[in-house]
Amino acid sequence: MLSIISTPIGNLGDITVRAKETLEKCTAIICEDTRVTGQLLKLLGLPKKEFISFHGYTDNSKAEYIIQRLKKGEHLCLVSDAGTPGISDPGYIVVSSVREAGQAMEVIPGASAFLAALSLSGLPINQFSYLGFLPVKKGRQTLLQSLKTEEKTIVFYESPHRIEKTLSEFSSIFAEQPERKIVICRELTKMYEQVINTTISELAGVIKTLTVKGEFVVVLEGAR
Secondary structure, three states, rough: EEEEOOOOOOOOHHHOOHHHHHHHOOOOOEEOOHHHHHHHHHHHHOOOOOEEEEEOOOOOOOOHHHHHHOOOOOOEEEEOEOOOOOOOHHHHHHHHHHOOOOOOEEEOOOHHHHHHHHHHHOOOOEEEEEEEEEEOOOOOOHHHHOOOOOOOOOEEEEOOOOOOHHHHHHHHHOOOOOOOOOEEEEEOOOOOEEEEEEEHHHHHHHHHOOOOOEEEEEEEEOOO
């Protein structure tokens, strides 16, 4: 059995009872950063476990190693550093490989930063477009230009290193849509959580006072 487990995005209180019970009884844990997952287990008071590292630079052939262990009857867990596995991390490779091999899986849902941001935004979310992290170079401008006519609410992640540049680009690209709403969420569920509700016309002023630390989720209103 492979258990796909969502972990807290900041607040440890968001771990579910089912997630804790499964992490406690499993054979080993597949994770991105063994240090991060090790610290999580420690803070949750869970016993140490064997870790199987699987991150963005891992050879995909390691998925076969995981499948062989599942075929032996082991119970493995797949976690992300924070949030739901497979969302902006390589966990989907493991899930896809295990499914193709016909091995049993279960999902233990929980926190997800972009879903939390959508809930907080107050924008229509019966339909939305999730972009993950925006491309850094190739295809970036084409994508940003396409958002000018996207009618669905748009949500994406951004790093503290690029948030100011991205918001500055938005201020310029969407200048002809000054009343278009934008919600900037920083450090969701953590002590210094910050949610800024603003518009394109006010974005330049927001950038000047923005605290550039932590993880960001940005929600943009769809084109009217």
